[in-house]
Amino acid sequence: MDALDAKYPFFAPAREAVADAAVSLPELVAADAPAVERGRERVERALMDGTVASESGSFPDDSDYDVQAELLSYPIARILVSLLDSEPAIEKYAAAEAATAVDRIREDLAADDELRSVSAPTVDLGDVLAEFDLADAVRPEAPGGGPAAIGAGGAGGAGAGSAGASARGRTPDHYWIDVGSYLGLTSPSWGPSWRLVNRALADGAVRVSREELLDALEAAVEARVREGLPFELAAGEGIAGELEDGVADLKRLLSERSYAGPADVVAPELFPPCMTNLIEKAERDVDLSPPESFALMSFLVGIGMTPDEVVAFCADTSLDAEGIRYQTEYLKDDRGTQYPPPTCETLANYGICHNEDDHMQVAVDPLAYYEKRVETADEITDWREREDGGTAEDEEGAGEVEGESESGTE
Ligand code: SF4
Structure with missing residues (x-):
């Protein structure tokens, strides 16, 4: 070692x-x-x-x-x-x-x-790409633009610092990833700029900056670490x-570790799209994956709902009461542990966030986004105070928020 x-x-x-x-x-x-x-x-x-x-x-x-x-x-x-x-x-x-x-x-x-002026051992980009079987799929930008020809050094090994770079030891500013690998490494939910339609394409490859390539590799490392846990x-x-x-x-x-969540108010019409999408998916009787379920439960607990309230809110969905109680009580257990929902970036990596209207620009996590919406809403009737109680299914018409959303229909 x-x-x-x-x-x-x-x-x-x-x-x-x-x-x-x-x-x-x-x-x-x-x-x-x-x-x-x-x-x-x-x-x-x-x-x-x-x-x-x-x-x-x-x-x-x-x-x-x-x-x-x-x-x-x-x-x-x-x-x-x-x-x-x-x-x-x-x-x-x-x-x-x-x-x-x-x-x-x-x-x-x-x-x-x-030029490796340090004595500590280092990897080059080629080592990292080879680790994820990407050595042939990622090519540095050729001096005249476009992906370097296959066999001209590639991005692997010394090629990371050769083709498209001014000299050995200077990594290029741009790379080209084969389309298939690009789609596997990234997600359009990371934002509009990651969508293929907004990317330069040439010779079956997609152009990315060096930092964007590192973003994609970070997602690959995260998936590698997550494996088996x-x-x-x-x-x-x-x-x-x-x-x-x-x-x-x-x-x-x-x-x-105390977590200061947003105001203790439940206004489903102000929930961020990621959470609304998960609720709607569960209402269609589709099972949520473990990350989806934890994201939703941690959000509902994070906005101050008790396990009983979450069970009532999620009646008529694929989420069963026993599972909800297990998760929510764990999130609010007597150790006081509260985990905020994952960040928008993590939710994007899981395909839970689709970054509607590019609002990842204004929030780092769903609670922060919800807090902003609550702060700017003129009037909110807390779901818990609504006359018929309501469920997730009724959320569209369950309350009244002026200026942000349509008011109730009951
Ligand atoms: S940007 Fe954040 S708050 Fe908005 S949908 Fe994505 S995960 Fe949810």
Whole structure:
């Protein structure tokens, strides 16, 4: 195992290095090895700060942790986040791993641009693309524009800094991704600029900036980290038992984190489109996927609804009362844990957000968007105070909001 494996522990060589080292994770945990504390920090930082970088300093130069601790902290973090038993925690963790990885890739590319004047090991873009089987699908821009010819270096390996660049060590500003790979890596729900109709197309490839390519790779890393989570582990047994204290610490930290949601008012006609779409999908008796269900439940809990109110609101949908109670009570449990819904960006990655009217420009998450709409509405009758109570199905006509939406029909 080397420093590069530790920087990118979800890449295939790192996983092979862990397997080859034949390290026993239960023994590491039992011995309270540094990897265990670093794994706990990894999850804590992911959930609290959106990064998994160590507070002790950037790896490898300034960190308190050596290569082995840094690398093995990754599988331990995956076990810890599984034991938290929370879909939002897994989402946040995967997003934080991906964000940190792309920050490191960006730094590595900058080091590459400086002709590797640093001693720390770095990846080049070709390494990253090869990791996701994209070496042939992404080509740098040719000096005259358009994708470089296949075989002219590609974006892989040295090609990342050759074709389309002024010299080895200077990565191009633009790339061309084969259409099929572009559609697999990105989502039109990320915004109008990602839609194919708004993109330059040539030779079966789509033009992207270097930063846009990194955005797409971040989504690929997030999906890679998300794969296989959560692990199924028997609570209190084996490694799960050994990690109980660490898990308890993380749960306590989460419970102490107060989340200031928007005004405690339920106005379905002001819900953001992503939530309205999920409600309408459930009303058509279509099952929601786990991320969809958690997004909706965390939103409804986040705006101040009790489990009973959510059950009543979602009567006549595919969501069953028992499942709603389980999720909402977990979100509002006696540890005080409240997870806000995922960000708009995460919801876009899951295909839940379609960024209607480009309103991702004005909100970072559905609660923030709802709060803005509530603030600017002239008059709101809280759904809970409406005479017939109503359900999600009645939301169109259930209340009165002047200036924003049509008023009730009852
Ligand atoms: S931009 Fe945000 S609030 Fe709007 S639909 Fe998308 S996820 Fe929902």
